Amino acid sequence: VPLTKPSLKLPKFVPDASAFISSCGEGDRRVFAVVSTRVAMLFPGLARSLERAGVKVIAWGDGERCKTAASKERLESALVRSGADRMSLIAAIGGGTLLDLCGFTAATLFRGVGWIAVPTTLLAMVDASMGGKTGINTRLGKNLVGAFHYPEKTAVWLPFLETLPAREKKNGLAECVKHGLIADECHYLQSLNADLEDPGSVRRLVADSQKIKMNIVRMDPFDRTGERNLLNFGHTVGHAVESASGYRLRHGEAVLLGMAMECAASFVDGHCDQLAFLQVKRDLLESARAAVLKGFSPGDIWRFAARDKKRRGGTPWYIPLKGAGSPAFPPPHLAPLSFNTFRKSFKLVTG
Numbered sequence: 001v002p003l004t005k006p007s008l009k010l011p012k013f014v015p016d017a018s019a020f021i022s023s024c025g026e027g028d029r030r031v032f033a034v035v036s037t038r039v040a041m042l043f044p045g046l047a048r049s050l051e052r053a054g055v056k057v058i059a060w061g062d063g064e065r066c067k068t069a070a071s072k073e074r075l076e077s078a079l080v081r082s083g084a085d086r087m088s089l090i091a092a093i094g095g096g097t098l099l100d101l102c103g104f105t106a107a108t109l110f111r112g113v114g115w116i117a118v119p120t121t122l123l124a125m126v127d128a129s130m131g132g133k134t135g136i137n138t139r140l141g142k143n144l145v146g147a148f149h150y151p152e153k154t155a156v157w158l159p160f161l162e163t164l165p166a167r168e169k170k171n172g173l174a175e176c177v178k179h180g181l182i183a184d185e186c187h188y189l190q191s192l193n194a195d196l197e198d199p200g201s202v203r204r205l206v207a208d209s210q211k212i213k214m215n216i217v218r219m220d221p222f223d224r225t226g227e228r229n230l231l232n233f234g235h236t237v238g239h240a241v242e243s244a245s246g247y248r249l250r251h252g253e254a255v256l257l258g259m260a261m262e263c264a265a266s267f268v269d270g271h272c273d274q275l276a277f278l279q280v281k282r283d284l285l286e287s288a289r290a291a292v293l294k295g296f297s298p299g300d301i302w303r304f305a306a307r308d309k310k311r312r313g314g315t316p317w318y319i320p321l322k323g324a325g326s327p328a329f330p331p332p333h334l335a336p337l338s339f340n341t342f343r344k345s346f347k348l349v350t351g
């Protein structure tokens with residue numbers, strides 16, 4: 001019963017994506033594969049072998065523009081016209097945007113059908129395909145409408161990463177760095193030094209990052225008790241930078257800057273010592289596009305941070321760290337972020 005029982009199993013590495021997807025349909029349960037048009041183009045054999053196995057394939061444009069109410073409505077019609085029913089299983093094959101759209105569509109179509117996640121970007125493998133959050137954007141903001149609807153299974157086929165542009169790899173790597181910073185210093189260093197051309201190293205990186213996210217999700221599957229706040233480390237400021245840049249920065253690029261600034265705030269507020277802060281700042285700014293910040297004043301970014309979902313009584317909150325791998329506070333892990341601290345942190349990171 002997909003709506004009530006979240007599957008908290010770790011994703012599975014599979015040797016053949018299409019064989020795995022086809023094997024999920026049995027008896028009355030027909031599989032409807034919604035594939036990113038880009039992925040379908042880059043891996044033409046995928047749709048062919050799915051169709052040969054009796055899976056209905058629907059190609060869908062991805063990116064943030066697919067996470068809209070209009071796109072969801074069109075997808076529902078496409079699924080119903082293709083013969084989907086309450087027993088059907090939706091297989092979402094794409095990056096985080098397509099997974100969010102398909103998961104939310106599965107949550108509401110016929111009051112809920114099952115779905116499986118087949119992530120094709122690094123970010124989706126280590127983050128968006130786990131934890132049950134699904135949703136779309138509205139004109140007023142990102143991910144404003146959605147539902148918890150866990151995929152029944154998540155399958156990782158690593159060859160998808162071979163066609164991923166370098167900028168998208170870095171985008172995903174930022175979330176691995178985040179997992180390390182909130183939970184495990186070794187994973188932090190592993191992410192900073194990852195060799196994404198070496199298949200063994202990529203597999204270890206993905207598996208370790210997934211374990212960290214899933215351990216946190218298991219403590220708080222429906223984001224009710226505060227444990228999951230940790231996963232938002234760097235995101236209060238990161239989302240604000242992303243919005244202030246008019247989405248010219250990829251999410252991961254903005255989160256790297258957000259993490260550097262939230263580490264600076266931890267230092268300014270006295271939660272983290274100077275040595276730990278300087279080390280993390282140096283590591284993060286080596287790969288972040290810090291020069292982007294020069295185009296903003298602290299007030300430009302603060303305007304967006306002050307509207308963050310985690311604000312209480314008009315003040316945004318952030319997740320302070322003691323150092324790499326150690327949060328400063330037990331759950332709910334949060335501290336208020338004052339404009340004064342933010343202004344000083346901005347100066348420390350850009351100076």
Ligand SMILES: NC(=O)c1ccc[n+]([C@@H]2O[C@H](COP(=O)([O-])OP(=O)(O)OC[C@H]3O[C@@H](n4cnc5c(N)ncnc54)[C@H](O)[C@@H]3O)[C@@H](O)[C@H]2O)c1
Nearest residue numbers: 038063095096097098120121123124127128133160163164
């Ligand atoms: N539900 C969650 O828990 C969760 C967590 C983190 C992020 N997200 C969401 O994920 C989205 C970001 O995901 P994303 O970074 O994967 O973005 P994305 O889905 O837009 O994919 C990025 C780009 O990579 C392309 N692409 C996908 N697979 C490819 C491949 N194998 N080879 C070459 N190109 C490929 C896509 O066409 C797209 O242009 C955001 O909307 C974010 O809100 C959700």
